[in-house]
Amino acid sequence: MSDVAALRRAPAQERSRLRVEKMLEAAMAIIAEKGSDALRMSDVAQMAGVSIGSLYQFFPDKAAIIRTLAERYNEQGRRCIAEELAGVQDAKSLVAAFGRLIDIYYAAFLAEPVRRDVWSGMQADQSLRAFELAESRANAEILAQAMLKVRPKGDRKEIAAAALLIMSLGESAMRLAVSVPRAEGARIIAAYKRLAVSELGGRG
Incomplete structure (x- = not known):
C-alpha cells in the first residue's frame, strides 16, 4: 500500500459528498487545461468555490487528489x-x-x-x-x-x-x-x- 491516502476522511453527508465532487471536478478541469504538474490546491479551492480549509478537510495534499x-x-x-x-x-x-x-x-x-x-x-x-x-x-x-x-x-x-x-x-x-x-x-x-x-x- 502507498503511504499516501486518498480522501483524508470520507464525506458522511450528501452535502459533503457534493462538495467533494465539486473539488474533484475542479481538479479535473485544471488538469485538462494545464496538466497535473500545474495542479495547485489553492486553484482547486477557488474553482470549486470552497475555502482552502474545506479542501484540506478532505484532501491533505495534491497527491491525495490525484490518487482519488x-x-x-x-x-x-x-x-x-x-x-x-x-x-x-x-x-x-x-x-x-x-x-x-x-x-x-x-x-x-x-x-x-x-x-x-x-x-x-x-x-x-x-x-x-x-x-x-x-x-x-x-x-x-x-x-x-x-x-x-x-x-x-x-x-x-x-x-x-x-x-x-x-x-x-x-x-x-x-x-x-x-x-x-x-x-x-x-x-x-x-x-x-x-x-x-x-x-x-x-x-x-
Missing part, C-alpha cells in the same frame, strides 16, 4: 478487464479478449486527456508509485486467472510473472503511444499486441 481520481479510473479499468476476460476458454478467446482490452484502453487515453495526465502524475510522484504497482498487480492477477484457464497445468508463478510483465509493458506502451503522433502511436500499440499475443496464445 486514479482510484476511480482504476476501478473502471479493473471492471473492464474482468468483464472482457470473463468468457475466456481457450488461447484464441484469450488473445481476442486481450486485443479488445488494448484497443479500449488506447481509445480511452486518446479520448480522455485527464485520465492520461492523472496516470502520468501517478508515475511522477514517488509516493504514489507503490499504489500504482499494487493496481498493476491486481490487474495482472485477473489476467493470470484467464491464462490459467488456457494453461491449467502451467506453473502458477511463471504465469503470474508473465501476466504482470504483460500488464506493465502495456502501461508503458500506452504512455509512449499517446506521447507521439497518432500514426506512430498506432504502430506502437500494434507492435505491443504482437508481443502480447506471442505470450498469451503461443503456448498451449
Whole structure:
C-alpha cells in the first residue's frame, strides 16, 4: 500500500459528498487545461468555490487528489478487464479478449486527456508509485486467472510473472503511444499486441 491516502476522511453527508465532487471536478478541469504538474490546491479551492480549509478537510495534499481520481479510473479499468476476460476458454478467446482490452484502453487515453495526465502524475510522484504497482498487480492477477484457464497445468508463478510483465509493458506502451503522433502511436500499440499475443496464445 502507498503511504499516501486518498480522501483524508470520507464525506458522511450528501452535502459533503457534493462538495467533494465539486473539488474533484475542479481538479479535473485544471488538469485538462494545464496538466497535473500545474495542479495547485489553492486553484482547486477557488474553482470549486470552497475555502482552502474545506479542501484540506478532505484532501491533505495534491497527491491525495490525484490518487482519488486514479482510484476511480482504476476501478473502471479493473471492471473492464474482468468483464472482457470473463468468457475466456481457450488461447484464441484469450488473445481476442486481450486485443479488445488494448484497443479500449488506447481509445480511452486518446479520448480522455485527464485520465492520461492523472496516470502520468501517478508515475511522477514517488509516493504514489507503490499504489500504482499494487493496481498493476491486481490487474495482472485477473489476467493470470484467464491464462490459467488456457494453461491449467502451467506453473502458477511463471504465469503470474508473465501476466504482470504483460500488464506493465502495456502501461508503458500506452504512455509512449499517446506521447507521439497518432500514426506512430498506432504502430506502437500494434507492435505491443504482437508481443502480447506471442505470450498469451503461443503456448498451449
